[in-house]
Amino acid sequence: MARNNPLSLGRDLAIDLGTANTLIYVRGHGVVLDEPSVVAINANDGRPVAVGLEAKRMMGRTPNHIKAIRPLKDGVIADFEVCEKMLRYFIQKVHASKWSKPRMVICVPSGITGVEQRAVQDAAEYAGARKPVHIIEEPMAAAIGADLPVHEPSGNMIVDIGGGTTEVAVISLGGIVTAQSVRVAGDELDDAVLQYVKKEFSLAIGERTAEEIKIQMGSAWPLEEEVTADIRGRDLISGLPRTIQVTTEHIREALAEPISAIIDAVKTTLDKTPPELAADIMEDGIMLTGGGALLGGLDERLSHETGMPIRVAAEPLYSVVIGSGRALENIDAMRGLMSLGGEN
Numbered sequence: 001m002a003r004n005n006p007l008s009l010g011r012d013l014a015i016d017l018g019t020a021n022t023l024i025y026v027r028g029h030g031v032v033l034d035e036p037s038v039v040a041i042n043a044n045d046g047r048p049v050a051v052g053l054e055a056k057r058m059m060g061r062t063p064n065h066i067k068a069i070r071p072l073k074d075g076v077i078a079d080f081e082v083c084e085k086m087l088r089y090f091i092q093k094v095h096a097s098k099w100s101k102p103r104m105v106i107c108v109p110s111g112i113t114g115v116e117q118r119a120v121q122d123a124a125e126y127a128g129a130r131k132p133v134h135i136i137e138e139p140m141a142a143a144i145g146a147d148l149p150v151h152e153p154s155g156n157m158i159v160d161i162g163g164g165t166t167e168v169a170v171i172s173l174g175g176i177v178t179a180q181s182v183r184v185a186g187d188e189l190d191d192a193v194l195q196y197v198k199k200e201f202s203l204a205i206g207e208r209t210a211e212e213i214k215i216q217m218g219s220a221w222p223l224e225e226e227v228t229a230d231i232r233g234r235d236l237i238s239g240l241p242r243t244i245q246v247t248t249e250h251i252r253e254a255l256a257e258p259i260s261a262i263i264d265a266v267k268t269t270l271d272k273t274p275p276e277l278a279a280d281i282m283e284d285g286i287m288l289t290g291g292g293a294l295l296g297g298l299d300e301r302l303s304h305e306t307g308m309p310i311r312v313a314a315e316p317l318y319s320v321v322i323g324s325g326r327a328l329e330n331i332d333a334m335r336g337l338m339s340l341g342g343e344n
Contacts, residue, residue: 020186027328038052157270284309
C-alpha cells in the first residue's frame with residue numbers, strides 16, 4: 001500500500017497516528033503509507049537508524065547500542081522526541097517539499113486529556129504541519145470510514161479496537177452522544193499471550209512472537225475446528241531453547257481477560273445510551289473496526305453477550321484513516337466534527 005515516490009507540493013494529509021501502525025492519507029491520492037509505529041534509535045547519539053517496517057523487524061534482535069522504541073503507548077505519545085522524528089520521517093516519505101507546510105487532520109482517542117492532545121498537535125507542528133492542526137476523535141473517524149450515516153438523527157454504534165485503545169461510541173447528528181475509551185486493545189492481547197505462555201509453560205517468548213500467535217490462533221469464540229501449533233522460545237528453568245505445543249483453546253483462555261474488558265466497555269456504553277438511539281442500534285447493529293475486529297469469533301461473542309447484530313467494516317484496518325481522509329477532503333463541511341490546535 002505504501003508508495004516510496006514523494007507526492008507533489010502542498011498536498012494535505014490525514015494521519016492515523018496509531019500505537020501499532022501509522023497510516024497516512026494524502027488528499028486526492030488516498031492511503032499512501034501504512035507502517036508500524038516503531039523507531040530504532042542509536043543510543044550513542046540519539047539518531048534514528050530505521051523507522052517503520054525496517055525498525056519493527058529489529059524488535060527483540062538489536063545489539064546494546066540500538067533500541068527499538070514504540071513512541072506511542074495506549075493511544076497517546078509516550079516518547080515525544082522519538083514520535084516527532086517518526087512523524088517527520090513518514091511525512092517526508094510521502095511529501096515532496098521540505099518547505100511547504102501541509103494542512104493536517106490527526107486522529108486521537110476519545111478519552112484523551114487536553115495535555116495529551118496538545119502533545120499530538122505539537123508533534124505534528126514540529127514535524128512540519130501547517131497551523132492549526134485539525135484533531136478528529138477516532139470513533140468519529142472510524143464511523144465515517146465505515147460508511148455509517150453520522151449526520152443522520154439515528155444511533156450509530158462503533159467499536160474501534162486498535163493497538164493501544166478500544167474506542168466505543170454512539171454517534172448521532174454528527175456528534176458523539178456517549179463514548180468510552182479503554183486502554184485495552186491489541187497490545188494487551190499480545191501481552192496476555194506472552195504472560196500465559198510464561199506462566200503455563202515456563203517459556204519466554206518475544207512480543208513479535210506473541211503477536212503472531214494472536215493473529216494466527218487467537219479467537220474469542222469456540223472454533224469449529226481447534227488447531228495446534230508449535231511455539232519456540234527460551235525455557236525459563238534451563239535457559240535453553242525449547243519448543244512447546246499449544247492449541248487454539250489455550251490461546252482463547254489467554255485472551256479471555258482483555259476480551260472481557262472490551263465487552264464490558266461495549267455494555268457500559270449501551271447502558272448509557274438514550275432509549276431512542278438504543279432502539280436504532282438494536283435494528284442496525286454495532287459496527288466493528290480496527291485490527292481487533294479481525295480476531296476470530298469476536299463478532300459472534302459480542303452478539304452473544306449483547307444480543308445485538310454485529311457487522312465488521314469492509315476494511316477494518318483502514319476505517320480510521322479513510323474517515324480522517326474524508327474529513328480532510330470535505331474540511332469545511334466536516335469542520336464541526338473536528339477541533340483545532342489550541343483547543344482542549
